Amino acid sequence: MPKPKKTTGVDPKPQTRSAPPSSNSAPTPDWPPLRPLLPATDLTLEPLVGDQIYLVRNFLTSNLCKTYASFLASLPLTTTPGKPKKDEAVRVNDRFQVQDARFAETLWSGTALKELITTRFLDEDAYYNEEGEYEPLSTEQLAQSAKELWGGEPLGLNPNIRIYRYSAGQFFAQHYDESNSLTFLPQSMTKAFPARTTWTLLIYLTTCSGGETVFYPEPTRNDRNPEPISVAPEVGMALLHRHGDHCMLHEGKEVTSGEKWVLRSDLVVTR
Numbered sequence: 001m002p003k004p005k006k007t008t009g010v011d012p013k014p015q016t017r018s019a020p021p022s023s024n025s026a027p028t029p030d031w032p033p034l035r036p037l038l039p040a041t042d043l044t045l046e047p048l049v050g051d052q053i054y055l056v057r058n059f060l061t062s063n064l065c066k067t068y069a070s071f072l073a074s075l076p077l078t079t080t081p082g083k084p085k086k087d088e089a090v091r092v093n094d095r096f097q098v099q100d101a102r103f104a105e106t107l108w109s110g111t112a113l114k115e116l117i118t119t120r121f122l123d124e125d126a127y128y129n130e131e132g133e134y135e136p137l138s139t140e141q142l143a144q145s146a147k148e149l150w151g152g153e154p155l156g157l158n159p160n161i162r163i164y165r166y167s168a169g170q171f172f173a174q175h176y177d178e179s180n181s182l183t184f185l186p187q188s189m190t191k192a193f194p195a196r197t198t199w200t201l202l203i204y205l206t207t208c209s210g211g212e213t214v215f216y217p218e219p220t221r222n223d224r225n226p227e228p229i230s231v232a233p234e235v236g237m238a239l240l241h242r243h244g245d246h247c248m249l250h251e252g253k254e255v256t257s258g259e260k261w262v263l264r265s266d267l268v269v270t271r
């Protein structure tokens with residue numbers, strides 16, 4: 001098997017809310033409003049592999065996904081070449097990329113994501129002491145746990161928004177996602193932070209045949225031949241996986257029928 005590659009395609013230039021769009025980026029789309037949504041209280045961050053992969057089912061409603069898939073089809077998507085540049089993973093899909101800090105902020109705080117990531121990321125067990133009694137965490141304890149899980153204090157989402165459409169025959173070969181450094185200005189603050197991305201966010205807008213995102217755990221002494229972990233796209237499901245130094249090898253399997261639409265960003269935390 002050829003050595004898996006790192007992906008690029010992430011604009012490493014620092015971006016802030018007030019930064020003018022860079023000349024090589026597309027004009028920001030007139031995104032449909034993110035409604036209807038389920039109330040945040042109906043959603044959970046479900047650990048698929050603790051500390052590595054989390055799912056949020058029904059993160060976007062199926063009506064909203066339909067609206068988005070047809071809206072996104074009107075954007076100028078470009079087919080990535082089958083022959084990648086040196087050191088890039090083979091990736092064959094249609095893609096659209098834009099720097100849009102405002103949309104990234106809406107996706108963060110206009111949905112359940114911010115709440116799930118900053119306050120509702122712990123397992124039930126974390127709230128029970130050794131005697132089995134319920135013991136709420138202090139604000140400081142919660143912030144410390146968030147920092148440990150997310151690799152820093154969560155600030156928001158990467159303004160670098162990527163849209164993928166995979167039709168039958170298209171795929172994204174095995175690779176690791178890289179962490180990127182950026183300067184980040186959260187909506188509610190006046191000061192920009194040195195920041196970096198630590199987790200990949202994928203939001204599936206459709207289902208299809210094939211097209212699973214498959215993760216390959218590293219063999220360990222206890223498990224020399226771990227089973228791959230396969231996630232089949234579900235309408236409106238969000239997937240978060242750790243990237244950078246602790247990224248699991250993964251791929252987007254070939255779509256065999258239908259279309260797989262994915263919206264991608266990354267979690268941004270303090271550096």
Ligand SMILES: O=C(O)CCC(=O)C(=O)O
Nearest residue numbers: 177212213251252262264
């Ligand atoms: O489309 C997928 O299932 C995987 C996408 C991916 O790995 C990426 O965007 O880096």
Ligand SMILES: [Fe+2]
Nearest residue numbers: 007176177250
């Ligand atoms: Fe990836």
